[in-house]
Amino acid sequence: MNAFENKRILIIGFVWPEPKSSAAGSRMMQLISFFKENGAKITFASTAAESEFSEVLEGVDPKLITLNCSSFDDFVTELQPNLVLFDRFMTEEQFGWRVAQHCPDALRMLDTEDLHCLREARRLVVLKSKPFDLNNELAKREIASIFRCDVTMMVSDFEMELLQTYFKVPSFLLFYLPIWVENETLDLPSFEERDDFVFIGNFLHAPNHDTVIYLKEEIWPLLSKKFPEAKLQIYGAYPTPKIKSLHEPKLNFFICGRAESSFEVISKARVLLAPIRFGAGIKGKLLEAMQFGTPSVTTTIGAEAMNGDFLWNGFISNSPEDFAEKAIELYQNKTSWLNAQQNGFEIIKHRFLRDLFEDAFLEMTFDKFENLEKYRQRNFIGSMLMHHYLQSTKYMAKWIEEKNKA
Known part of the structure; x- marks a missing residue:
């Protein structure tokens, strides 16, 4: 047909x-x-x-x-x-x-x-x-x-x-x-080959704009205090002056601009952070994180309609303190990281493959x-x-x- x-x-x-x-x-x-x-x-x-x-x-x-x-x-x-x-x-x-x-x-x-x-x-x-x-x-x-x-x-x-x-x-x-997601095999970096936290999103989209401000003002101070060597790379098209002003290398908070390849950016990171406070639909950045083998920490709204009855590929948290703690755990604990990565692959397999x-x-x-x-x-x-x-x-x-x- x-x-x-x-x-x-x-x-x-x-x-x-x-x-x-x-x-x-x-x-x-x-x-x-x-x-x-x-x-x-x-x-x-x-x-x-x-x-x-x-x-x-x-x-x-x-x-x-x-x-x-x-x-x-x-x-x-x-x-x-x-x-x-x-x-x-x-x-x-x-x-x-x-x-x-x-x-x-x-x-x-x-x-x-x-x-x-x-x-x-x-x-x-x-x-x-x-x-x-x-x-x-x-x-x-x-x-x-x-x-x-x-x-x-x-x-x-x-x-x-x-x-x-x-x-x-x-x-x-x-x-x-x-x-x-197309049913394809990707050559993905290992846990040891990955560094840094990452966020990616178009800043013309209001939820992304709010997320990065929230990250900088509420979550990053808590996370970096407990994990001073942590670095966060923020990528996204059409950054506003407000977003650009958040760039602060001395706090390891980097506004990096447009990403030429989401695969390169996300697959090289160890953990994706997406504390999304409002929005709808499914989040492309979180779907790509699963596809590229990158565990994530997000909110209930971020994960909405994505994992069904399957375990999330990381953690779901709605408070800044817990979010920061879960992000550090996922970054430092290889066993938790590998389990989360596998959870993401299972979600893709059963909920998002094109063949379905x-x-x-x-x-x-x-x-x-x-x-x-x-x-x-x-x-x-x-x-x-x-x-x-x-x-x-x-x-x-x-x-x-x-x-x-x-």
Whole structure:
């Protein structure tokens, strides 16, 4: 069965993928490669400008599109894609009504990356001391987008459950597809060949920004006091002035900038530290740490939806004192380190290998293509939301377009 043979797929990207900068970029490149391998003809469109770090999309037709402009209508009408993949709900908000109007038979697929409303609710608790509230404005937009689409891919089984139990999203509108790992053998350094603690993450992502500040201000003073020779290497794209100001070599706290290779950075470190205080989805840095044989210490939120019933590849801790102690133990105790490394390999093997998901993904997509009208008939809330959204967004977009002409 090949669901994408001779199919035209339009991907509307929030940004052009940068797999060396973020897990979101890696995720998008996985999807593009998978579609290509299965015979699809792909057009990747985005309103964002490409950067010097954007991936070269070989075998993919690139297209720069414009917000609130009827030029997109002409473009998508001529293209007539069989499937439109929206990269995060914001692109569905902007272009979903145009796709529905001009390509009504196209399968509309949403990739959330993570549940933005959950991440925002947690951010407000940590940074604004507000009560946890999932009924936020972002949720109203994001959940509406999920209902309007024919299927939404989720990287987190925890968020799958949350959508179904709390927001009452029908299971047939959701599909679990985490960032996967290729089944390959890597030549990994031994315990003795590794040095230092490491963190890696894109600093445009608020949870990463907060994590490094938290590391410097709360955890590192405790850790370095007990383990003065410890060194922490911080890598990440787009560091802000605040992050750069944390660079303090005399305290063995190093801001190292963008990493050319996450494998080189993570596999050479002995322990990855990720005291993530808010966020959602699954954490690409922690998945890569498992893949590259590097044990980690993280929080409950960091580990969420990743290890299932398996032991974590290191420790999970939510207090600065305990976090520091666990990090030192993992760094110094070879037996604990080797056990943690093996735990990570088991999590990868049973929860994240590509072989676990590709057949089910193809079968689901084939089923949606064959029975699209039947599924849409079952999704009354989605059709109701699409009706009102199409009318309101359509006329707002046309008003903006006319205003821009003036």
